[in-house]
Amino acid sequence: MNEILPIPERVINELRAVVGAENALIDLEDRLAYSIDGTWVERLPQVVVLPTTAAQVGTVVVIAGREGIAITPRGSSSGLSGGALPGRGGIALSMARMRRIIEISRADQVAVVEPGVITGELQRAVEAEGLFYPPDPSSLGVSAIGGNIAENAGGARCLKYGVTGDYVMALQVVLASGAIIRVGGRTVKNVTGYNLRSLFVGSEGTLGIVTEATLRLLPKPRHTLTLAAEFMEIEDAAQAVTAMLMSGVLPVAVEIMDATTLACVEDLLRMGLPLDVGALLLVSADGNHLDGVRADLALLGQVCRDQGARAVQVAATGAESDALWRARRSIAPALARRKPNKLGEDIAVPRSRIPAMVRAIRRIAAEHDLLIPIYGHAGDGNLHPNILCNKHDSEEMARVRRAAGEIFAEAVALGGTLSGEHGIGLLKKEFLEADLGATQIAVMRAVKDALDPQGILNPGKIFPTGVSDW
Amino acid sequence: MNEILPIPERVINELRAVVGAENALIDLEDRLAYSIDGTWVERLPQVVVLPTTAAQVGTVVVIAGREGIAITPRGSSSGLSGGALPGRGGIALSMARMRRIIEISRADQVAVVEPGVITGELQRAVEAEGLFYPPDPSSLGVSAIGGNIAENAGGARCLKYGVTGDYVMALQVVLASGAIIRVGGRTVKNVTGYNLRSLFVGSEGTLGIVTEATLRLLPKPRHTLTLAAEFMEIEDAAQAVTAMLMSGVLPVAVEIMDATTLACVEDLLRMGLPLDVGALLLVSADGNHLDGVRADLALLGQVCRDQGARAVQVAATGAESDALWRARRSIAPALARRKPNKLGEDIAVPRSRIPAMVRAIRRIAAEHDLLIPIYGHAGDGNLHPNILCNKHDSEEMARVRRAAGEIFAEAVALGGTLSGEHGIGLLKKEFLEADLGATQIAVMRAVKDALDPQGILNPGKIFPTGVSDW
Numbered sequence: 001m002n003e004i005l006p007i008p009e010r011v012i013n014e015l016r017a018v019v020g021a022e023n024a025l026i027d028l029e030d031r032l033a034y035s036i037d038g039t040w041v042e043r044l045p046q047v048v049v050l051p052t053t054a055a056q057v058g059t060v061v062v063i064a065g066r067e068g069i070a071i072t073p074r075g076s077s078s079g080l081s082g083g084a085l086p087g088r089g090g091i092a093l094s095m096a097r098m099r100r101i102i103e104i105s106r107a108d109q110v111a112v113v114e115p116g117v118i119t120g121e122l123q124r125a126v127e128a129e130g131l132f133y134p135p136d137p138s139s140l141g142v143s144a145i146g147g148n149i150a151e152n153a154g155g156a157r158c159l160k161y162g163v164t165g166d167y168v169m170a171l172q173v174v175l176a177s178g179a180i181i182r183v184g185g186r187t188v189k190n191v192t193g194y195n196l197r198s199l200f201v202g203s204e205g206t207l208g209i210v211t212e213a214t215l216r217l218l219p220k221p222r223h224t225l226t227l228a229a230e231f232m233e234i235e236d237a238a239q240a241v242t243a244m245l246m247s248g249v250l251p252v253a254v255e256i257m258d259a260t261t262l263a264c265v266e267d268l269l270r271m272g273l274p275l276d277v278g279a280l281l282l283v284s285a286d287g288n289h290l291d292g293v294r295a296d297l298a299l300l301g302q303v304c305r306d307q308g309a310r311a312v313q314v315a316a317t318g319a320e321s322d323a324l325w326r327a328r329r330s331i332a333p334a335l336a337r338r339k340p341n342k343l344g345e346d347i348a349v350p351r352s353r354i355p356a357m358v359r360a361i362r363r364i365a366a367e368h369d370l371l372i373p374i375y376g377h378a379g380d381g382n383l384h385p386n387i388l389c390n391k392h393d394s395e396e397m398a399r400v401r402r403a404a405g406e407i408f409a410e411a412v413a414l415g416g417t418l419s420g421e422h423g424i425g426l427l428k429k430e431f432l433e434a435d436l437g438a439t440q441i442a443v444m445r446a447v448k449d450a451l452d453p454q455g456i457l458n459p460g461k462i463f464p465t466g467v468s469d470w
Numbered sequence: 471m472n473e474i475l476p477i478p479e480r481v482i483n484e485l486r487a488v489v490g491a492e493n494a495l496i497d498l499e500d501r502l503a504y505s506i507d508g509t510w511v512e513r514l515p516q517v518v519v520l521p522t523t524a525a526q527v528g529t530v531v532v533i534a535g536r537e538g539i540a541i542t543p544r545g546s547s548s549g550l551s552g553g554a555l556p557g558r559g560g561i562a563l564s565m566a567r568m569r570r571i572i573e574i575s576r577a578d579q580v581a582v583v584e585p586g587v588i589t590g591e592l593q594r595a596v597e598a599e600g601l602f603y604p605p606d607p608s609s610l611g612v613s614a615i616g617g618n619i620a621e622n623a624g625g626a627r628c629l630k631y632g633v634t635g636d637y638v639m640a641l642q643v644v645l646a647s648g649a650i651i652r653v654g655g656r657t658v659k660n661v662t663g664y665n666l667r668s669l670f671v672g673s674e675g676t677l678g679i680v681t682e683a684t685l686r687l688l689p690k691p692r693h694t695l696t697l698a699a700e701f702m703e704i705e706d707a708a709q710a711v712t713a714m715l716m717s718g719v720l721p722v723a724v725e726i727m728d729a730t731t732l733a734c735v736e737d738l739l740r741m742g743l744p745l746d747v748g749a750l751l752l753v754s755a756d757g758n759h760l761d762g763v764r765a766d767l768a769l770l771g772q773v774c775r776d777q778g779a780r781a782v783q784v785a786a787t788g789a790e791s792d793a794l795w796r797a798r799r800s801i802a803p804a805l806a807r808r809k810p811n812k813l814g815e816d817i818a819v820p821r822s823r824i825p826a827m828v829r830a831i832r833r834i835a836a837e838h839d840l841l842i843p844i845y846g847h848a849g850d851g852n853l854h855p856n857i858l859c860n861k862h863d864s865e866e867m868a869r870v871r872r873a874a875g876e877i878f879a880e881a882v883a884l885g886g887t888l889s890g891e892h893g894i895g896l897l898k899k900e901f902l903e904a905d906l907g908a909t910q911i912a913v914m915r916a917v918k919d920a921l922d923p924q925g926i927l928n929p930g931k932i933f934p935t936g937v938s939d940w
Contacts, residue, residue, distance in 0.1 A: 106716050107822035130718060152661045163659060165668075166636065181910045187818035188850040189633055189890035191622045191672045192898075192905050193932060194914045198635075198668030202661045219718045242577050248600060248689045249758065288719065288766065292759035348657035352577035380658040420659035428662075435662050440651045443921065444664045450916035462663060 004070075004089035007046050011067055015049055015091070018059045023050040023097070034092040035085070037077040038139070040341040040391045041426060041469065043085040045072070045092035052097045054172055054180050054211035061209065062178035064091055064456050072458045073205040075115060075147030078139040080344045081425030083151055083204040087460030087469065093209065095146045102212070104129055109217045110169060110186060115146025115210050119153075122215075132220040134161035137421070138329050146210050152202030154421030156253035156328065159379035160286075161218075163421065165201040172212035173200055176452035186214055199447070204423050205458040207451045223293045224252065224286040226321040227314045229304035230277045234258050234362075234374070237279035238355040240307035241378045244283065245351055247303050249296045254379030255282040255328055258358075261373040264334040265327050273327060277310065281378065282324055331375055338371065339388035343400055343427070345407055348382040349416030360410040361385045368403040370396075382420035401470060409434060424462045426469040433464055474559035477516050481537050485519055485561075488529045493520040493567070504562040505555070507547040508609070508802075510811040510861045511896060511939065513555040515542070515562035522567050524642055524650050524681035531679065532648035534561055534926050542928045543675040545585060545617030548609040550814045551895030553621055553674040557930030557939065563679065565616045572682070574599055579687045580639060580656060585616025585680050589623075592685075602690040604631035607891070608799050616680050622672030624891030626723035626798065629849035630756075631688075633891065635671040642682035643670055646922040656684055669917070674893050675928040677921045691756040693763045694722065696791040697784045699751040699774035700744050704728050704832075704844070707749035708825040710777035711848045714753065715821055717773050719766045724849030725752040725798055728828075731843040734804040735797050743797060747780065751848065752794055801845055808841065809858035813870055813897070815877055818852040819886030830880040831855045838873040840866075852890035871940060879904060894932045896939040903934055 015024040025031065025048040035044045046069075051057045064071040070090030077084050086092045099116035106129055113122060119133075119140040126133050136155035137143055143153065149171070154163045170184035184190055184197035200208055231237035234256075241254050257265070257280045266273040274280065281304065285296040301312040315321035335342055349357045358374060361383070365372035376384040385407055389400045408418055408431045418428050418435045433441060445463060448455075460469070485494040495501065495518040505514045516539075521527045534541040540560030547554050556562045569586035576599055583592060589603075589610040596603050606625035607613055613623065619641070624633045640654035654660055654667035670678055701707035704726075711724050727735070727750045736743040744750065751774065755766040771782040785791035805812055819827045828844060831853070835842040846853040855877055859870045878888050878901045888898050888905045903911060915933060918925075930939070 105820075105822070107712050108820045109715060110820075152665070154659050158659060162636075165665070166632070175909075175913065179909050181907065181913065183910060185818075185887045186820040186885045187852070187887055187890060188821075189624050189628060189818050189847075189852045190887050191633075191891055191893050192888045193894060193902065193911070194677075194917060195622070195635070195668045195672050196910070196913060196917075198665045199917075202665050207664075219715075219720050222718070245579060245689075246576050248692070250689050287757070287759075287762065289757075289759060289762035292757065292762040295759060348655075348659045350575075350578045350580075350656040351658075352575070377659075382657070382659045415656045417655045417657055417660045418662045420657065421661055423661050424663060432663065437651065439645075439649050440653065440666070441663070443645065443651065443666060446920035447664060447666075447669075447917060450920040451913065 007069060011063060012047060014063055015047060015060060018056050019049055019051050034094065037082060037084050038080045039082050039427060041082050041085060043087050044089065045086040046089045048092045048094060050094045050097045054174060057174045057209055057211050058178040058180050060091065060093065061174055061176065065176065065178065065454055068454065069456065070459045071456055073209045075144030076142050078143045079147060079151060079425065080346065080422040082427050082469065083423050083425035083461060084147065085426060087426055095144065098211065101125055106131065108186060111215045111217055113145055113213055113215065115144060115213065117145045119143050119145055119148055126217055127220055130220050131217040133167065133215060133217055135164045135167060138332065145213060149201055149210050149213060150205050151423035152421065154377065154382065156255055156377055158377065159254060160250050160252045165198055167216045168197055168201050168213060169216050170214035171197055171200055171210050173208035173210055175208050176454065176457050202423065204425060204461050206448060206461055207457065221286040222288045223290045224284055225293050225297045225314065226282060226284045226324055227297055227301050227312055228324055229281040229283065229301065229309040230274050230311045231279045231309055232277055234279040234358050235355050236308040237281050238358050238378065240281060240304045240309065241354055242352050243307050244300050244303045245379065247299055249285065249299055251300060251379060252284040252286045256375055256378035258374040260371065261331055261375040264338055264373060265330050268334040268337060269327060269330055271323060271327060282328055335373060335386055335388060339390055341389050341391045343387040343389060343404055345385045345387065345404060346419045346422040347407060347411035347416055348380065348420030349411055349414045351381045353414040353416065354378055354381055356414055357383060357411060361407060364403050364406045368399045370399055370403055380420065381416065405431065426461060429462055429464050430468050477539060481533060482517060484533055485517060485530060488526050489519055489521050504564065507552060507554050508550045509552050509897060511552050511555060513557050514559065515556040516559045518562045518564060520564045520567045524644060527644045527679055527681050528648040528650050530561065530563065531644055531646065535646060535648065535924055538924065539926065540929045541926055543679045545614030546588065546612050548613045549617060549621060549895065550816065550892040552897050552939065553893050553895035553931060554617065555896060557896055565614065568681065571595055576601065578656060581685045581687055583615055583683055583685065585614060585683065587615045589613050589615055589618055596687050597690055600690055601687040603637065603685060603687055605634045605637060608802065615683060619671055619680050619683060620675050621893040622891065624847065624852065626725055626847055628847065629724060630720050630722045635668055637686045638667055638671050638683055639686050640684035641667055641670055641680050643678035643680055645678050646924065646927050672893065674895060674931050676918060676931055677927065692758045693760045694754055694756040695763050695767045695784065696752060696754045696794055697767055697771050697782055698794055699753065699771065699779040700747045700781045701749045701779055702747055704749040704828050705825050706778040707751050708828050708848065710751060710774045710779065711824055712822055713777050714770050714773045715849065717769055719755065719769055721770060721849060722754040722756045723752065726845060726848035728844040730841065731801055731845040734808055734843060735800050738804040738807060739797060739800055741793060741797060752798055805843060805856055805858060809860055811859050811861045813857040813859065813874055815855045815857065815874060816889045816892040817877060817881035817886055818850065818890030819881055819884045821851045823884040823886065824848055824851055826884055827853060827881060831877060834873050834876045838869045840869055840873055850890065851886065875901060896931060899932055899934050900938050
């Protein structure tokens with residue numbers, strides 16, 4: 001799989017026969033459209049294939065295996081670690097045409113979906129039935145469920161509700177052999193054999209290709225309220241996060257935005273965000289009883305005041321709350337206006353170590369003369385220090401890389417990890433061993449080799465190769 | 471691993487040197503004490519080893535690997551599928567001496583424990599800190615966390631809170647090579663590499679031996695209220711379960727007990743359970759605000775009445791609520807008074823199929839002239855039809871086996887699975903292929919072979935061998 005050989009015309013014709021000529025794309029302009037994701041990296045596929053059924057996927061995988069061609073599945077390509085980029089050429093397998101919501105069952109509280117379904121569309125569809133699909137990556141307006149599953153995407157509400165994998169009950173998966181299996185089931189509990197379901201979730205398309213998912217749903221809480229708490233010092237905000245989590249109330253979300261982030265978002269949205277503070281916390285609570293939710297939020301607000309918040313404002317209306325959350329979701333486009341590129345990091349640390357992590361990031365930013373806005377899911381200890389950069393400035397990119405390495409090392413030293421919700425993909429694999437150690441990586445490699453002995457499924461991802469893909 | 475050879479004296483001496491002579495037991499009476507679990511099956515180990523550290527476990531595994539000796543870890547041996555029985559002789563590795571609660575962190579909301587810690591002890595310890603470890607297998611007074619992890623144990627509260635695996639953040643695991651790794655971490659989110667954590671959970675000691683676990687904790691809800699709803703027909707109770715789950719309230723638990731179960735429990739406890747009903751539902755709701763919990767429970771009670779409940783009684787006091795739950799937890803000893811043995815099944819079906827499953831079990835019981843009390847976690851679709859029997863009555867055991875096979879087949883036909891929370895172990899492996907199919911089992915086998923190429927870790931479990939272990 002090391003040298004990328006041209007794909008013979010006969011194989012292209014075979015792929016065309018499987019999915020239709022219009023769904024096997026080889027023109028450069030088409031392939032360029034599938035060479036990018038949410039990072040700055042570009043990797044060109046040799047052919048783009050857009051199947052509509054698991055059977056088609058199975059046939060494509062069999063062809064790829066027979067010919068030794070890499071195959072990289074992709075959803076909406078909003079990923080932030082390069083997981084959906086065809087790192088070794090070959091086939092970009094777009095799931096964009098597999099986007100049916102097959103079923104929403106109120107009685108079983110499940111949704112059955114194809115991998116190309118957009119997360120936000122699924123949420124709206126289930127909410128129309130009084131149900132709730134909690135995982136809410138910031139990209140939910142564009143990201144696909146299949147990609148969410150591949151990276152085990154998180155989001156703000158994960159503090160209370162958990163990550164994508166916590167909602168995956170069953171998967172239909174095309175294996176490297178082309179065989180189609182179903183793992184998990186339509187039951188809440190299932191301990192029949194090994195938990196392959198959770199093994200496929202977050203495996204970034206390296207162990208199998210998800211062609212259908214059965215997702216657990218919850219009753220939709222009737223009320224969600226949000227507050228914004230302003231802190232002069234980001235360290236105080238970080239302390240407030242820990243204090244809130246010891247208050248006895250489990251918030252839905254506790255999000256942090258530092259001064260730089262606030263300035264960038266205000267610049268984009270002009271919504272009157274405070275620009276003279278060190279950090280803003282957004283805190284939500286939910287439930288079926290309005291009085292209870294109000295009491296919970298009041299308690300959380302009091303904790304913020306006790307920890308030095310300058311002001312705590314409870315959103316009085318749904319519109320006010322929505323505006324605050326729109327600010328949060330606008331961070332990525334807002335940062336993009338400052339510098340052309342960014343390395344969006346995704347470290348997670350134990351919650352009690354957030355203040356230490358924030359201090360370390362600020363020190364590293366100063367030492368390398370880089371602008372690193374800090375925001376993220378503080379309640380989960382999951383921070384997104386975004387290193388703003390220009391990929392064409394090689395001197396700056398060298399500093400970015402050193403800073404990224406130091407941030408990763410600091411997170412691991414604090415008992416944390418490289419990635420909370422974005423995955424390893426291409427961009428973090430060179431840092432993997434420092435987090436997991438060689439023995440654990442060897443176990444993962446053994447699992448990979450057991451499920452994909454030829455190494456055709458999304459090669460070049462997750463595992464360190466000794467070569468940087470930056 | 472097929473023929474069980476004697477373990478040479480020199481190897482016994484080596485094991486004694488590792489754990490101390492008093493912790494490597496070879497006398498028959500000692501070994502007999504480690505030959506049983508919560509089933510009727512007995513499997514004698516050749517030596518019982520009781521380590522106190524992961525390093526000792528690692529050394530024992532190295533010795534076992536070198537000598538080709540099977541090694542079967544066990545917690546408190548309350549398991550219901552034979553998972554902890556030394557199916558191929560060898561070493562019974564008891565974790566009973568590794569029972570320290572190493573840490574309870576309020577700030578990070580985690581507990582770090584050794585595998586021998588009793589589940590109920592952990593719950594009391596964290597509740598003293600205002601925290602909450604939700605998984606509550608009925609055996610929690612005796613079962614160990616390590617066993618809970620090995621089988622991915624559930625319990626009543628799993629309806630709202632999920633199973634053991636949902637609370638496992640990190641594991642220290644001794645691999646088949648004797649190497650010690652840590653998988654997962656102390657962060658709520660972690661997508662760094664494959665999810666080995668969830669792969670080890672529920673793997674019944676066949677992939678590695680857990681020597682330490684970091685468990686996620688929640689704030690302890692301040693109020694829990696319980697109601698009991700009496701139904702003349704069990705089918706109506708089953709319908710009420712589905713209706714409650716569509717009400718918009720997520721109960722903590724919805725438990726069902728049929729008439730036979732109620733009679734057995736009343737016989738044991740003499741607490742005044744209704745004996746003229748078809749089924750009783752126990753329903754709990756919790757939260758931090760008493761008014762809200764009361765309103766939720768009132769709504770659930772109304773749903774029961776709408777579905778034909780003869781009476782709905784809300785426990786007015788904590789003591790009343792505790793009594794109801796004590797009844798639920800007394801089912802196993804109560805059934806044991808009726809017949810000397812029982813096959814405690816553990817099927818799970820989609821919630822909407824509970825009525826159909828109940829009807830099928832009653833039909834199968836009648837056809838095979840067997841007493842099969844039905845109870846379980848109805849809210850999860852996880853039923854425990856217990857086939858009462860006498861293991862010395864071979865004609866009856868043949869009927870038990872046919873009935874068990876038919877119940878499994880019916881569960882799978884209804885979109886369900888063999889086991890919701892007890893695992894496969896020895897007793898259900900012959901039914902595995904009907905549930906998972908040969909291809910999925912081959913994938914699991916490939917994972918097993920990748921992690922334990924010699925097959926020394928708990929051999930004879932999970933995978934069908936063509937030989938029954940009944």
